[in-house]
Amino acid sequence: MEDLSILSAEEMTGLNYMCTCGKNHSVGIETIKVGQGVITGLPTVIKSYEGEKVFIIEDTHTLSVAGKKVEELLKEKFKVSKFVFNEEHLHPNEATLGRLLLEIPGDTSLIIAVGSGTINDISRFLSCKLRIPYVIVGTAPSMDGYASVVSPLICDSVKVTYDGVYPLAIVCDSDIMKDAPMLMIQAGLGDILGKYTALADWHIANILNGEYFCPEVEKLVLTTLKKCEEAAAGVKSRDAKTVENITDALILSGIAIGMVGASRPASGGEHYISHCYEMMFLNSSEDVQWLHGNTVGVGVGVVAYAFKYAKDLDINEILTKGDYAHLDKNKWKQNITDVFTVSATNIIEFKQDSINFNEEERKASINKIVSNWDVIKEICDVNVPEPEEIIKTLKKAGAVWNPKELGLDKELFRKSFIAAKDMRNRYGILQLLEDIGMLDEAANYITNIYYK
Ligand SMILES: [Zn+2]
Numbered sequence: 001m002e003d004l005s006i007l008s009a010e011e012m013t014g015l016n017y018m019c020t021c022g023k024n025h026s027v028g029i030e031t032i033k034v035g036q037g038v039i040t041g042l043p044t045v046i047k048s049y050e051g052e053k054v055f056i057i058e059d060t061h062t063l064s065v066a067g068k069k070v071e072e073l074l075k076e077k078f079k080v081s082k083f084v085f086n087e088e089h090l091h092p093n094e095a096t097l098g099r100l101l102l103e104i105p106g107d108t109s110l111i112i113a114v115g116s117g118t119i120n121d122i123s124r125f126l127s128c129k130l131r132i133p134y135v136i137v138g139t140a141p142s143m144d145g146y147a148s149v150v151s152p153l154i155c156d157s158v159k160v161t162y163d164g165v166y167p168l169a170i171v172c173d174s175d176i177m178k179d180a181p182m183l184m185i186q187a188g189l190g191d192i193l194g195k196y197t198a199l200a201d202w203h204i205a206n207i208l209n210g211e212y213f214c215p216e217v218e219k220l221v222l223t224t225l226k227k228c229e230e231a232a233a234g235v236k237s238r239d240a241k242t243v244e245n246i247t248d249a250l251i252l253s254g255i256a257i258g259m260v261g262a263s264r265p266a267s268g269g270e271h272y273i274s275h276c277y278e279m280m281f282l283n284s285s286e287d288v289q290w291l292h293g294n295t296v297g298v299g300v301g302v303v304a305y306a307f308k309y310a311k312d313l314d315i316n317e318i319l320t321k322g323d324y325a326h327l328d329k330n331k332w333k334q335n336i337t338d339v340f341t342v343s344a345t346n347i348i349e350f351k352q353d354s355i356n357f358n359e360e361e362r363k364a365s366i367n368k369i370v371s372n373w374d375v376i377k378e379i380c381d382v383n384v385p386e387p388e389e390i391i392k393t394l395k396k397a398g399a400v401w402n403p404k405e406l407g408l409d410k411e412l413f414r415k416s417f418i419a420a421k422d423m424r425n426r427y428g429i430l431q432l433l434e435d436i437g438m439l440d441e442a443a444n445y446i447t448n449i450y451y452k
């Protein structure tokens with residue numbers, strides 16, 4: 001088996017092999033093109049559809065940056081039709097999908113999505129439902145969903161993840177992507193940096209709960225992540241190579257999720273923090289400019305501090321003191337209510353049965369942690385960079401790094417750190433800190449760093 005970590009996203013297409021982790025890893029994407037000028041290769045990529053109907057999905061913005069070029073390239077040999085969304089903020093909801101069903105011509109052989117987040121998500125879903133393959137022509141390196149197999153959509157005003165399909169091909173021209181709004185490029189970098197803490201959380205879940213883990217996928221993600229980190233200084237100048245590295249890493253991150261069949265290699269505590277902020281913004285109904293990757297970037301610094309805090313703890317002293325044994329349910333509920341306001345009831349309902357309030361069970365779980373403490377400390381130490389380094393990288397790219405900039409006041413930041421993990425049911429450093437009764441203290445420690 002060749003070393004996965006030296007492969008670019010382009011070289012991973014068609015991969016299918018039995019891994020040392022015991023799982024068969026496969027990548028069901030035929031073609032991936034990342035680089036300067038690659039858009040001109042689109043007619044060759046979809047050559048087998050010559051003479052057939054292709055349907056382009058885009059919005060007014062992506063039409064002008066890439067859609068026109070796509071049409072020009074395809075009009076001679078393909079029967080091209082299109083639908084252009086006019087909305088300033090397109091939502092992946094029932095209305096958007098309904099509109100596409102009305103517009104897509106019968107006998108369409110291929111869908112071509114021109115855009116990033118929402119356009120990609122709705123095109124993937126449509127492709128899956130209608131059984132018509134789709135190609136994504138990326139316009140911004142803002143998120144890791146290009147190579148994803150699921151579509152997060154909004155149904156009845158609630159975000160739900162639906163099944164989708166891999167795109168037939170991904171075409172990301174860095175000459176187009178480098179001119180994306182700066183916030184989107186910074187978001188891409190933020191989402192990538194998040195893989196540090198995501199991978200460390202995955203390790204911890206493997207050690208303490210025996211959760212499936214693949215070291216080869218970890219190595220693959222880490223290698224591309226380091227390339228991005230080194231290139232961060234090129235973000236502000238829109239350096240084409242930097243944008244290419246970020247795009248490559250975002251596509252590989254999607255591929256890694258597909259390879260292990262779970263989002264573990266791409267999403268951990270930093271994503272719960274990010275989801276928590278996103279939900280707070282939604283509840284406050286203020287118009288917020290931040291994208292998913294921007295809040296993930298802030299979250300990865302915060303969670304890196306959590307790892308740093310954990311590794312310096314004296315676990316035996318905590319065990320002897322015994323404070324960990326009692327978790328106050330009312331206090332837990334109140335904190336969630338303060339952070340999530342109108343959505344709090346849903347979160348409490350979702351999480352309360354899996355939170356451990358029982359003293360005997362809490363003793364059993366801390367004992368497990370104590371007996372694995374050396375390995376956990378090593379993960380905190382070796383796998384997660386110093387938080388200051390992560391913040392430095394974000395600053396180099398001109399990206400948001402401080403929760404204050406997101407509009408969170410000191411008290412709300414502290415409470416959100418405690419509540420964030422309750423949005424999901426997955427183990428990681430934040431849950432570990434709660435298990436040993438140190439989550440509140442960690443929250444104070446981190447709050448005093450960001451809000452000194
Ligand atoms: Zn594996």
Ligand SMILES: [Zn+2]
Nearest residue numbers: 144191292296
């Ligand atoms: Zn993400």
